Structure formats: structure tokens, C-alpha cells
Amino acid sequence: MGLQSLWVLGALVVDVVPGLGCQPSDLLEAGKMAGRPSMGSEVATFVLSACVICDSISNLLMGRSEGRPGVFIKCFEGEPQAAGLRAPCRESPATAGGREDWGSTAAQLSFAEAWQESFAAWLRDLSELRYELNFLNSSIWSEQTWTFSTNFSVNTRLFASTGSRLQLVFDGIKMGAVIRVNGKALGKATSQFMRYTFDLKPEDLRAANGANRLEVAFDSSIPVGGRFMACSGGWDWAPYTKTSQDGVKTFSYGIWKHVYLIYTPIGLAxxxxxxxxxxxxxxxxxxxxxxxxxxxxxxxxxxxxxxxxxxxxxxxxxxxxxxxxxxxxxxxxxxxxxxxxxxxxxxxxxxxxxxxxxxxxxxxxxxxxxxxxxxxxxxxxxxxxFRYFALVTGNDTDPAYVARASTEEGTESQGMYFRINGAAFWSKGANVIPMEELEGRMLGKAHRVMVRSAAEGGMNTLRVWGGGIFLPDEFYDACDELGLVVFHDMMYAQRGHAPERTHVQDTELRHQVRRLSSHPSIVIWDGCNECTVTMGSATEIYATFVMSVVAEEDSSRSIWPSCPAFGWSTGVHKLDSAPNGNPLTTPRKSETIEVHGYYQHGNGFPTMNGEIKMHPFKANLPIKVSTASTGLDHRSIFASEFGAVVMSSFESMAPTLAPEHWGLHAGQSSDTCKYDVRDHNQCQGSNVMAQRNYPCDNLINAYFGDHSDSYFNKTGEDIFKQQLYQCMLSQALILKADIETRRSSNQFGCLVWQLNEIWPTGGWGSLEYGTPVKGQVLGGRWKPLHYLFRRSVFSDIMATCGLAGQCYVKNDSPRPFQGRCSVVALSLRQWQHLQMMTAALTLS
Missing domain, CATH: 2.60.40.10 (Immunoglobulins)
Structure with missing residues (x-):
């Protein structure tokens, strides 16, 4: 293809090599300036090769999800903001043997050479990672040193003005990689969460209209300190991969966000x-x-x-x-x-x-x-x-306390709840995990749909979980627009992803807080997932480094040591938990005000998660209604995680399994699994359902009667649909009872583990996997639990009954309620109902 010229803001001509399926007019929003444009009078942003960006090395190899071999070129849905200009992209599949010469330096394969029958057959076999056990072959690409390479051209007239600058920017690289232009190493990338910027000097580039070679070489031997998505390669869900980086699980790597150039003339910034x-x-x-x-x-x-x-x-x-x-x-x-x-x-x-x-x-x-x-x-x-948020830990209904606390620091231990613009509210919602194991396939539109589903399900709070990623802009935009408040972990978790006081991590934290600081939906920053912060121990780094950096960057939001946490001794204003500029320290011992759990795990079948033996449990029906006093002036608890395991629907899971494996036990011999309480189990065998999260046997038995292995061993479309639906109903009934029990007590936060799934298989979510591939619905199909959220469990006004005829009505809306409540007894045997009582109610 020949070169084309592109006007940037009507002031600067930049030569670009058009990418496949991307037009120059797509690259920038044309700005308007008064007077005649002059060379070098604007900051210009343009995307290399007209937005040629590969999502991850595994996607690069796998091609499109339909299974057609080829290089899948994807433009990240977000927009680069570095120069204040927007560069929207489109996605396009590259043709085999096309201009984009991506290759493997380890295997000495270039894609121009690789479309031979044997290699194409290999790609077809691995074309859908989600199918059966294909994901276990990830070592084929992860153990190679793959190089992403492409050509770009820059008009050297850009450097006609002495002192001007051209920069190459990567908004996201996962993870250890060396970046070169024309053979010269510009630097290394070691954090998935950083933006990398490299100066390009005239001597680094070739003459006008010459082809400059950009290479990004991924090498698993480069130390990265765990600075990538912690759940890459498995968490308390499947799949678990056989590959690792720095001793911890991982799955994919590649360029997963925008790559672009910024030109800045002298006299501008x-x-x-x-x-x-x-x-x-x-x-x-x-x-x-x-x-x-x-x-x-x-x-x-x-x-x-x-x-x-x-x-x-x-x-x-x-x-x-x-x-x-x-x-x-x-x-x-x-x-x-x-x-x-x-x-x-x-x-x-x-x-x-x-x-x-x-x-x-x-x-x-x-x-x-x-x-x-x-x-x-x-x-x-x-x-x-414009909003004023407070993370409250004391009795702020007492004017004397408010007056005293207004000049004090640290937090109290009476409870934990939220106020916004002066109004206290019940926080109801879920934890958000990454929508995709292969981050480069993430779609901004899918995130918007997921957030809308949360809102329609009655939620008002989402926690961005620290074992994942800082999410795409569209997620936060949707939360701003729909009114879901965000409780945001930093991306630290156990299992090899703890912080270190390094320049890379300092830069990463500052970049992300600055990037997200404009969003009114984000109300809390916290340090990590499940890493209790204790001064004088290894975890004090979350106070002395992680959250200290966050507090330096943003003193307008509440901060919290971890999730869950006991609170602060110093460093925050007592009334709202916002930073006060003093050193952050945590108490050695305090009353529990935030909790994780209870979790209903699955067991009864050898799998990668859960105990192998069957452990029956009793259904919490009818519920036990609490008689404890409720109100802001009483002790309270905030539950930021609790949940129950679940499978996905037949429509979601069937495309990932061979028809002969359509059953909860896959109709195969069970694997031999060694239970490990500290980590996932070690399994030997080829049972495809053993690799798809916790079993659901004990949940189904609790709600639908004891079933023998013969029931779970059955296969076929009808029986698999029945098994999966029973599993999903079991999760819904467990959490319905759990939340109704919690709402009878003095809890002001109920965040379910979890909202969404990362893979079309078993997990913990009320929404299914939401990437639009075969069998899936954009943003995630609703499971039965999500319908219960909308219908009753997360409704502002809820009525239910428990043991011994104890009933309660709860008003968690910001407005008083007046109405009538009727209690009706229903005979399931005779299908008759009896009106027990009706009463007029007034609830504040």
C-alpha cells in the first residue's frame, strides 16, 4: 500500500501507513482553528499503522473465535488521552500472509511463511481456547519468545523545527517485553498497568517515507514482579493453566491497548x-x-x-x-x-x-x-x-460525636456504612472481576451492558476486585451515567502479586489514580484484596507505600487499608476517611466492621477446586430472622464479599464442550485429584468437567433431593440442561436466603461475590461470560440469581418470613414508606392459600 497524508487538526500533515480496515479519517477528530494553519503549531496524535494493535499473543495465534486461522487485529476500545486528542479505532482481521509480518523469533516462524498446511492445521486445532481442554496447550505459545512487529512511516519534516519531539506511546503491554525501533532498544515493559512512553529522535528514524520497524519482543525470562492480572491463569474459578511467570499463574501476553505516536512542537506541551x-x-x-x-x-x-x-x-x-x-x-x-x-x-x-x-x-x-x-x-x-462521600465508622447521628470527630484522625470501630451528599444508604451490589481471560478481547460495549445489568438488577455499588485489572474507560463512564458507586481495590492480591517499593509500581499507581480521578462514581480507593494490613509486618507496605502514594495523588476520596479491613489509626479524617496528610497507620487490634464470607463451595466430585468428598449442607430455609436492633446508631457490619458457586447455562457452556460431554460429570471417568486447602487441586486425567470449577453436586442435593452419581454421570442435552438449571437455582436460593437473613440484621453493605464470569463455565457470578462469541450474550446473560436480585432481594422495600412465623419488612430506600403488608400461608400439597394477616405500615 502507498502512503497517504492526513491533516491533523488542520495544522499538521502526517504521513501514515493505512492499516487493514482502518481509514485515515478514523484516526482523529478534526479540530478547528482560526486563521491559516501553520506547520508545527499543534500537538498531534496518530496511531501506528492506522491502529494495528494485537490483543494478546494467544489471540494472535488463535485468530477469530470462529476458528478461522489468521491474525486478529484489534483496536482497544478506549481512547488515548495523552495529547488531549482522540483516536478511535476499528477492529479488523488481517489476511494470511498480509503486510503485517508478525512472527516468532524463538520458533523462527513468520506468519508470511507459516500458512503451510501443518501450521494452519495446528492453528485450527487450537482456534478456540475455551473448547474442551484446549487452554491447557498454552505452553505452546507462552514458552516461546514472540515478537510483534510492524512498519510505520513518519515525515521527517516533523523535526524541521529544532527542539520538537516525537514520542511512541503504549497504553498497555502485558508483560515482560523489549521495545525496539529499527533495531535500537528503547526500553522494557514490566507492568501490565502502566503507560509506557519513549522518545523517538531523528537519528532513530529513517528518511522521509522510509519504513521504520517497530518490534515488541515478549520474553518470559524478564522479571515483572507479579505486575499483571493476578487471576490470569485461574483463581477460585477455572480454567487453571499450566504456565506461569515469576512463579505465579498466567495465561496470555501481548499488546492489549492502544499504540500511538505524539508529536509536540517546541513551545507547546x-x-x-x-x-x-x-x-x-x-x-x-x-x-x-x-x-x-x-x-x-x-x-x-x-x-x-x-x-x-x-x-x-x-x-x-x-x-x-x-x-x-x-x-x-x-x-x-x-x-x-x-x-x-x-x-x-x-x-x-x-x-x-x-x-x-x-x-x-x-x-x-x-x-x-x-x-x-x-x-x-x-x-x-x-x-x-459533584458529590460528597463519606465512609463512616462512628455514630455520626450523635451531634456531640460529629463535633469531636471533626478535629480527630483515624477511624472508629462501631460499624461501617456510606453517606453521599449527607444521606446514608444501604450499599447493595457485587464484586466485578475481569470480563475476559484474554484481556485484548475485552469490549467497551460489553462493559457498558454489564454495568446496565447491575443497575437493572437493583444494585447501587460495584467493587473492582484487586485480583484483576484497572478496567476500560467505558466501565467507569457507565457507572458515572447510571449511578453505581465504585469501591476500588488497587491491583494487588495474594499469590505472588504483593507490592514492592519500586519506581515501576510507584509510576503505575500514580498513572491509574490520575487516569481515573475524574469519575464521580469512584468513591473509595483501597489497597488490596484480602491482605490484612498490620504495622510492623510485611503487609505494612500497603499503608506506608501503596495507600500513601494514592493519598498523595487524591485527597478528595475516602481511602481504606484493604478489603476487608479494620480501619486506620492515623492518616485520615475521622468523619469521612479521606486523607489528612499525616502518615497512614493501622490499629493492631480492633472490632470487626467489614467481613468477607460466608462462601458456599461445591464438592462431591474430583475437580480443580473444592473438596472431592461430598459434604452435605442444610438449606437455610426458612431463614433465621435476627432480632438485633437496627439503625445507624447501633453496631453494624459491611459484607464486601460472600457468595455461592454456580455453573452457567446450557446455552453458554455447550459450545465449549463436545456433545458426548454434555453432563455435570462429562460422562467420563473421573480424574484423580489431590485436595489442597491452600490452592487449587492437582488433578490427573482428561475429564473436561474436572477443569471447569467447583462441582455442583452438593448444592443440587441440598435443594432437589439426594442424587446418586448415576444422575450426575448422565449425559445429553436434556439432562445437562436440567442439571445446570438446578445448579443455578441452588445458587439463587442460597443467596436469596443469605441476603434476607443479612437484611434482618444491622448490615449496611451486601456485595455479592461476584457479578460476572471470566469464562463460559463454572464460577460465582449472577451474569454469564459476556464476550460475544458462540453461545454468549454481550455483557453476560442473566442467571436466575440476577432475576431474584431485581424482583425482591435487592429491592429497596422487602418483606419475608422466617422460622416460627417471624416476618419482617425492611425499608432501605432514602424515602419513608407507607403501605400495607399481607402475610399469606400457601399449602403446596393442596395448592390453597390462607390469608394470615394484613397490617398498615409506616417505615422511615
Missing amino acids: SITHVAPQIFFKGMYPTEALVDGHHEGFTVKVKVFLSAPAAANGTLTLLPSWRPRVSRRISIPAGSSNHTVEVVANATDIKLWWPIGMGEQHLYELGVQFKGDDLTGLTRTTRRIG
């Missing part, structure tokens, strides 16, 4: 991050704020710039709720940051509320930098919302 922090100007509120009748907010906007040379200019905020605010600044060469404040008066804005409590009002915040000697400028925008 690129905007690398915009981090708005929003502070309520009034006193601590314990009653719901009212639009137009509160003290307003201060917005402190920290703008991070990167310039090729020192320059003077004007930094301007363009808030949609009031006139612009400008500040003269001088910037040095390299990186710098500058803070500009703007006020939001109550009469100018409306508050952002969680779903069910009010509307989700969002406002545009534009940021631009204009150099003194140039007609061009750099500009970007963020969306923000």
Missing part, C-alpha cells in the same frame, strides 16, 4: 493527565443536601504536562457550569504539573447521586494549554460530577 479533585465547602452533612441550598464545591484541577523544551503560556479551565478560568504558567522541559482552582456554587450545579437516590448530573471540564508564541494549543476534556 502535551497533556498527559488531568486529575480533578472536588471538595465540599460546607460542614459535614448528616441530612441529604438539596440542590441550590448547600455551600458548594471547590474543584482543584491538577494538570500534568510534558514539554520538549521550557515554555511560557496560559493554562485555562473551561467548566461547563461557569466562565473560564486562566492562569499564566512557565513550564520546564520534561514533566511538570500545575493546579488551577475553580468554584462550583450551589446555584450553578446539581448534585450527582447513586441510582435510586437522585439524578446523575455530569458536567464537562475542558483544559487547554496555549503557548505564548504559537497559534496552536493542546486541549482535552473530562466529565465530572
